[in-house]
Amino acid sequence: MNELFSLLLSGITVGFIYALVGMGFTVIYNSSGIINFSQGEFVMAGGMSAVFLLKTGMPFGLAFILSIAITALLGILLWKLIDISKEKSIISMIILTLGYSIFLRGLAAVIFDKELHTLPSFVGNGSFEIFGAVLTYQSLLIIIVSIIIVISLHLFFSKTKTGKAMVATSDNVNSAKLMGINIKRILMLNFALSAMIAAIGGILLAPITSTNYEIGIMLGLKGFSAAVIGGLSQPFGAVVGGLVLGILESLVAGYISSEYKDAVAFIALLGILFFMPGGIFSNLKAKRV
Numbered sequence: 001m002n003e004l005f006s007l008l009l010s011g012i013t014v015g016f017i018y019a020l021v022g023m024g025f026t027v028i029y030n031s032s033g034i035i036n037f038s039q040g041e042f043v044m045a046g047g048m049s050a051v052f053l054l055k056t057g058m059p060f061g062l063a064f065i066l067s068i069a070i071t072a073l074l075g076i077l078l079w080k081l082i083d084i085s086k087e088k089s090i091i092s093m094i095i096l097t098l099g100y101s102i103f104l105r106g107l108a109a110v111i112f113d114k115e116l117h118t119l120p121s122f123v124g125n126g127s128f129e130i131f132g133a134v135l136t137y138q139s140l141l142i143i144i145v146s147i148i149i150v151i152s153l154h155l156f157f158s159k160t161k162t163g164k165a166m167v168a169t170s171d172n173v174n175s176a177k178l179m180g181i182n183i184k185r186i187l188m189l190n191f192a193l194s195a196m197i198a199a200i201g202g203i204l205l206a207p208i209t210s211t212n213y214e215i216g217i218m219l220g221l222k223g224f225s226a227a228v229i230g231g232l233s234q235p236f237g238a239v240v241g242g243l244v245l246g247i248l249e250s251l252v253a254g255y256i257s258s259e260y261k262d263a264v265a266f267i268a269l270l271g272i273l274f275f276m277p278g279g280i281f282s283n284l285k286a287k288r289v
Contacts, residue, residue, distance in 0.1 A: 002132035005130070005131050005132065005133040006132075006133035006134065007247075007251055007253075007254040007255075008247060008251075009133050009135050009139070010139075011249060011250030011251065012143065012243060012247065013139040013142050013143060013246070014246040014250065015226075015242045015244070015245060015247060016142055016143055016146035016147075016243070016246070017142065017242070017246075018222050018223055018225075018226040018241075018242035018243075018246055019150075019238050019239040019241070019243060020146060020149065020198065020200065020201035020223075020242070021039055021040065021198055021201055021220065021222070021223025021224075021226065021242075022223045022226035022227035022230065022238030022239075022241055022242050023149075023150075023153070023194075023197055023227075023235070023236070023238045023239065024036070024039045024197045024198045025039055025194075025223060025224055025227040025232065026227050026230075026234070026235050026236075026237070027193055027194045028190055028191060028194050029227075029232050029233075030170040030232070030235060031166060031169055031170040031186070031187055032082075032093075033090050034093045034094060034097065035094050035097070035224070035232075036078070036097045036191075036194065037097045037098045037101055037224070038097045038100045038101035038104060038220075039194065039220050039223060039224070040101065040198075040215075040216035040217060040218070040220015040221065040223060041100075041104040041105060041108075042071050042075060042194070042195040042202070042216070043198045043199070043201050043202035043205075043215065043216050043219045043220070043223075044104070044108060044211065044213060044215050044219075045070065045071045045074055045104060045199060045216075046067050046071045046198060046199025046203050047119070047202035047203055047205065047206040047215070048108055048112050048117070048202075048211055049066070049067035049199075050063055050067040050119060050202075050203045050206065051112075051119055051206065053066055054119070054120075064203055067199060067203060068196050068199045068200060070199075071198065071202075072193075072195050072199070073192075074195055075192045075194060075196070076188055076191060076192050076195075078100050078191055079187060079190075079192075080188075081096060081100065082096060082097075083184065083187075104216075105213055105214065105216065105217075109213045114212065115212060116210045116211070116212045117211055117212065118210045119207045119211075120207060121137065121138045121207045122141060122207065123137040123138060123140075123141050124137055125137075125138075138204075138207050138208055142204045142208075145200070145204060146201075146204075150236060150239055153197075153235075153236075162186075162189065165181045166186055166189065166190060168181060169181060169183055169186045169187070201219075202216075205219075221265065221266075222245060222265045223238075223242070224269075225245060225265040225266065225268060225269040226238050226241035226242035226244075228241070228273065228279060229245060229272050229279060229280060230242070230244075230279050230281060231278055231279025231280065232279065233279075234279060237279055237281045240281075244268070244280075245264070245265055245268060249261050249262075249265070252264050
């Protein structure tokens, strides 16, 4: 039982990272219909920027805030490229995001390097036991921050004027225009918001698993899997999808072999697409953010 609980805690920790990446997918998809396959590179950009800003001697807090701001700017740049593109079909926009991800990966390899880097733990290297399972302070921080982000996003979308404008835009663009909402500004904010969420995930994960210029590939694919498992049309379905995926990975690695861990996401994705194409919340009425 101790081993099982330890695996569950590990899966929950990683699952929340997948959830943060997956929420970035749902935020953009529900507002524009675009699946942003450069979302994983925003995770990488957040982590790598924080690493190298800290190496310049910048204080912890400032380095992390600046790395999130840099990643948000990369999200805005992606939206600008989409906005000025002459070909406006969804397929061409998705291809554009794929090209942008390749560009960011190459840029990171040139600006930073190709080595693995680890951030120092934000809360020390200590740990504590829960029912015999060991949980590090950094893992606990990931869980707490992720929950705070989920709650904050819910409040933002439901209570603020800008958040409600985002909801209105994703629900019906034409009606939002008639209400005087600046659609381009709202879409730009959506891309910036999704990039910021991903950057926070990348920064939180770097002290545990390290980061490098290629880390965004697999994290992006797993975040996409989490979003699809939960349901792309369900804004917070990615949270459940990420947790399910993280726990499944942890159990497979612990009881079968770690060699099969990365295959879990794609097997789960294929299963969901085959049996429940709308995700595990497909029986709920789709509500676009």
